Amino acid sequence: MVMSLYQKYNQEVLPKLKKEFGISNDLAAPKIEKIVLNVGVAEAIGSKDVLGKVKEQLATISGQMPKITKAKKSISAFKLKEKDQIGVMVTLRGKRAWNFFERFIAIVIPRMRDFRGLSKDKFDKAGNYSFGLTEQILFPEVDYAKIDKIRGMVVTVVIKNSDAQKSQKLLELLGAPFQKQT
Numbered sequence: 001m002v003m004s005l006y007q008k009y010n011q012e013v014l015p016k017l018k019k020e021f022g023i024s025n026d027l028a029a030p031k032i033e034k035i036v037l038n039v040g041v042a043e044a045i046g047s048k049d050v051l052g053k054v055k056e057q058l059a060t061i062s063g064q065m066p067k068i069t070k071a072k073k074s075i076s077a078f079k080l081k082e083k084d085q086i087g088v089m090v091t092l093r094g095k096r097a098w099n100f101f102e103r104f105i106a107i108v109i110p111r112m113r114d115f116r117g118l119s120k121d122k123f124d125k126a127g128n129y130s131f132g133l134t135e136q137i138l139f140p141e142v143d144y145a146k147i148d149k150i151r152g153m154v155v156t157v158v159i160k161n162s163d164a165q166k167s168q169k170l171l172e173l174l175g176a177p178f179q180k181q182t
Helices: 005-021 049-062 094-111 164-174
Strands: 031-040 067-070 085-093 129-133 153-160
Touching: 005 094, 005 164, 031 049, 031 094, 049 085, 085 094, 129 164, 153 164
Parallel strands: none
Antiparallel strands: 031 085, 031 153, 067 085, 129 153
16 A cells, blocks of 8 residues: 555654654654645736636646635835735645645656656755746646636645744655755
């Protein structure tokens, strides 16, 4: 039987992290808390039906209903008014976050063109990892025939009890392919 990523974390990764970083309590070890998917839609300012299509695609990818994001302030250069609908986001927690990350590593990364590894300098001080995807068609759930335009998204993996070093080690042990140092 094939082990899920969450089972792998509990049985293999967690003991290695505890040993390497001298952590005595399981709850103090780094762990994926949530994954946030965010799609900014500039065309939404002129056309409202675009957001519906993007929302549907993100729901298909994540398995959860996304939320429409609104502008916090007006920017006249972009013809943007406060509270205009400008994007779509979804937050995955628990089992859905683990399943998404497992699909991302096993299916999406191998489908990327010219992929040389995830960048190691995308960690923030709290140990969260953010990266961008250039096209939503990397996910097998998305039907290519129903896409009006190829759009990218920003994925943020929020890791609790961590810093950049611990987070990188956690993601490496989970199977995330990082770029080799040259």
